[in-house]
Amino acid sequence: MSRGLSTRGTVQILAGVLLQVQDGHLELAATDMELSLRAKLDGNVEGEGSAVVPGRLLTEIVRLLPEEQVVLEHRVEESTVYVTSGSSESRLRTYAVEDFPRLPDPATSALSTLEAEPLLDTISRVSRAASRDESRPVLTGILVRFEGSSLVMAATDSYRMAVKETSVGGSPPDLDAIVPARALDELRRIAAGAGEIQLGTLDNHVIFGVGDTWLTTRRIDGQFPNYRQLLPEAFEHEVKLPRDEFLDVIRRAAVMAQRSTPLRLRFAEGELTVSAQTQDIGEAREQMPIGFSGEPLEIGFNPVWLRDGIESVVEDELTLKLINALRPAVIAETSGDFWYLIMPIRLAG
């Protein structure tokens, strides 16, 4: 629940967790106005009512409770919630409950039920390509689009782009939205191990349900780059590489690619040489045999972006598709439903 709390201290109520007792259940809710979380808890509940308490403090208190059972008691006249467990008692002053924002109600949305695994797998394959730069909001999101029985997700920070198409069963919802990558990463955490996820839309929000836990996120307005147009139609070289071995070589060489220096990949007849050099620090160089023929090609990549792309591949073998040292390269799988485009970095000298 604490992931839904606002970390910006400007609006106090958004740093609070709403505790609401209704129909014999305790429901917790938190929101930062972009992402909202609400969850029902089982327990012995008496009375009805609601209170908002400081979320971080409640989280800390609960984390350190001495016993498995905890009693929450709201004393309205004192504007205080008592948290008691064993001999430990904490008192939290409450915020004004009427200030807590009204959250989208999943009951008012038409929901579709999806298998959790393909949805979560698709998120995990693309989310790291999303931008963290808040000045370009569209790029901080993941394009989520259902096309027939297929789910397409795409994410890009303009330097790399990951696209995954996944076949989904059931009756997929009519959804074509840019969803904050942060919210989808949170969904992966909440829904880990779950069998099904409910998905719906409400006004400008997308709603995900996992059992009694609901995650609501705001859609990002804007135009997502046309990922199909960005995929080059033809390549000069297609090199098949063993995923794990290639990843290990990249990781080792990347240790010496400090201070934003690129990794150098030199493709020559039957051999790939990966090297990195940082002035005043040192250098690394490693070869691996590959099936490459033709004129040698040297290309530079950001080591983190390249590593992310390789790690996003789940098959034992990947194909690295190259045009030249200044055009995008593609990391692809044999299955043909995953692409990771990556722009090179200009190499000096």
Place this chain on the structure above:
Amino acid sequence: MRLIVARCEVSYTGRLTAFLPASTRLLLLKSDGSVLVHADAGGYKPLNWMTPPTVIEEADGSIVVRKRSGKTEDRLEIRLHEVLSDVAHEMGEAAGLEKDGVERHLQEELAARPEALVEGLRLVRREWPTDVGPVDLMCRDADDGWVAVEIKRVATIDAVEQLSRYLERIQLDPALATCRGILAAEQLKPQAVTLAEGRGIECVEVDLAVLREEREPELTLFSLAR
């Protein structure tokens, strides 16, 4: 500006009371009425200070600085035990603080190459005057449309407001009624981008080193024009 180095004690009464026992200190009395008491330690911050407007009364062996603060009065009383130095300098007209030259350099580079902002853009005039201040560049686009460009190192909401004000005045002229705005900056704050988009102002991120051709632009999958 009057600079006094003196062995003195200082007492302040007002929102609180404070007393500095006798020691050697630097007293700065500025022509705008500011009075600052500095020690030779403690960083840039004065031990005591009074902001203008103030009334400064000097009597034998003491300087009293008074300032009205609502219904009460703030009072700084400096008792001079020994004056070691007392000099006054005519400082002339104040020059504004120039934080860095980036904005000026960006304006120079973009004036020379406005097409770096938008293809086909050409310069009409730098510092185009309006009655609320000059806009950095006035240009015309490929279709001969007027484009006002405001340049910042870091573009904030204030920059959007500033360009909006210029546009409002510029568009009063029927010949320039369709003038649009571009906010160009090395760094654009997300709130500024949102506000600018809402007002139909285009935001363009620029890199001084790239404009100067000191560095090649980074390779990207697609154009980052907003």
